[in-house]
Amino acid sequence: MRILLWHVHGSWTTALVQGEHEYIVPVLPDRGADGRGRAQTWEWPPSVVEAAPEALRDLQPDVVILQRPAEFALAQRWLGSRPGTDIPAIYVEHNAPQGAINEMRHPVSQWPGVHVVHVTHFNALFWDCGSRTTTVIEHGIVDPGYRYTGELPACAVVINEPQRRARVTGTDLLEQFEASVPIELFGIGAAARGGHENLPQAKLHDEIARRRVYLHPVRWTSLGLSLIEAMHLGMPVVALATTEIPEAVPDGTGIISTNVRALIESLRDLLADRRAAQELGQAARQYARTRYGLQRFLADWNALLKEVPC
Numbered sequence: 273m274r275i276l277l278w279h280v281h282g283s284w285t286t287a288l289v290q291g292e293h294e295y296i297v298p299v300l301p302d303r304g305a306d307g308r309g310r311a312q313t314w315e316w317p318p319s320v321v322e323a324a325p326e327a328l329r330d331l332q333p334d335v336v337i338l339q340r341p342a343e344f345a346l347a348q349r350w351l352g353s354r355p356g357t358d359i360p361a362i363y364v365e366h367n368a369p370q371g372a373i374n375e376m377r378h379p380v381s382q383w384p385g386v387h388v389v390h391v392t393h394f395n396a397l398f399w400d401c402g403s404r405t406t407t408v409i410e411h412g413i414v415d416p417g418y419r420y421t422g423e424l425p426a427c428a429v430v431i432n433e434p435q436r437r438a439r440v441t442g443t444d445l446l447e448q449f450e451a452s453v454p455i456e457l458f459g460i461g462a463a464a465r466g467g468h469e470n471l472p473q474a475k476l477h478d479e480i481a482r483r484r485v486y487l488h489p490v491r492w493t494s495l496g497l498s499l500i501e502a503m504h505l506g507m508p509v510v511a512l513a514t515t516e517i518p519e520a521v522p523d524g525t526g527i528i529s530t531n532v533r534a535l536i537e538s539l540r541d542l543l544a545d546r547r548a549a550q551e552l553g554q555a556a557r558q559y560a561r562t563r564y565g566l567q568r569f570l571a572d573w574n575a576l577l578k579e580v581p582c
Contacts, residue, residue: 273294273577274296275336276335276347279309285311285314289319290317296323297310298328298350337362339363356385361383363387365378365395365399369398370492373398376398376400390408391410392495392515393408395408409569409573409576412570413497420481422550424482427456427485430480431457432460434459434461440490446465449539456468459498481506484549485507488510488517508552521556525558526556
């Protein structure tokens with residue numbers, strides 16, 4: 273099958289393109305948000321091909337996967353076909369909704385024929401998609417392998433654009449954590465807070481796995497793939513118990529709470545006991561490989577792709 277999708281979320285797309293299909297990603301001269309093309313810091317297979325907007329009509333994709341509201345108009349203009357009506361279309365909702373509960377109506381509710389995929393059950397619970405057909409396909413990732421050493425007694429945190437996303441990603445909580453435990457921030461824009469950025473994915477995995485604990489201070493996002501990646505690496509994880517986190521980190525696989533002081537105490541304990549940290553990380557890896565494994569993820573997507581174009 274020939275699938276058109278935009279390169280929006282690198283880690284999620286990296287998992288999807290491991291499948292058996294051909295994947296077309298739009299590319300623009302400036303490689304901006306609407307045309308990033310192939311990934312620069314992730315490893316993608318040759319089945320992912322770049323195409324300029326003017327070439328998309330001739331390529332005749334079988335289905336389009338949308339991930340942002342603006343892509344509906346882009347697809348219609350570049351393909352000359354209306355998603356959901358003239359060409360099978362799937363909208364992947366990566367984000368938790370923002371705003372008052374009674375106003376959380378998804379923009380896709382205005383697009384007839386578009387199938388919605390939520391990446392978490394939390395998203396499916398909170399978003400109102402009207403009469404649109406919805407499916408939950410939980411995350412899957414390419415297993416980076418067990419890399420944990422925990423040699424550095426510090427807490428790794430991965431947040432992209434920490435300044436802009438602020439309270440959403442718990443950036444404001446970092447000062448409270450830093451007052452009690454050593455924190456090292458990684459991600460796009462992390463340098464503004466003295467952190468590490470612009471690391472290729474493999475290098476990022478190596479570096480965070482050297483830290484003793486992974487801290488996930490996020491208040492309100494769908495489910496950070498960085499958390500799942502840390503669990504795959506064999507890192508012990510400590511996280512705010514918000515959104516999908518109680519599902520992703522059940523008892524015995526990590527430590528979660530909405531009490532920041534309790535999380536700080538747990539971080540102190542793990543930093544002081546490398547063996548306990550290693551054992552907790554091994555349990556996290558075992559669980560993550562089962563629930564968020566790549567083969568399950570791809571099988572779920574194959575089942576949906578066979579169904580939607582009919």
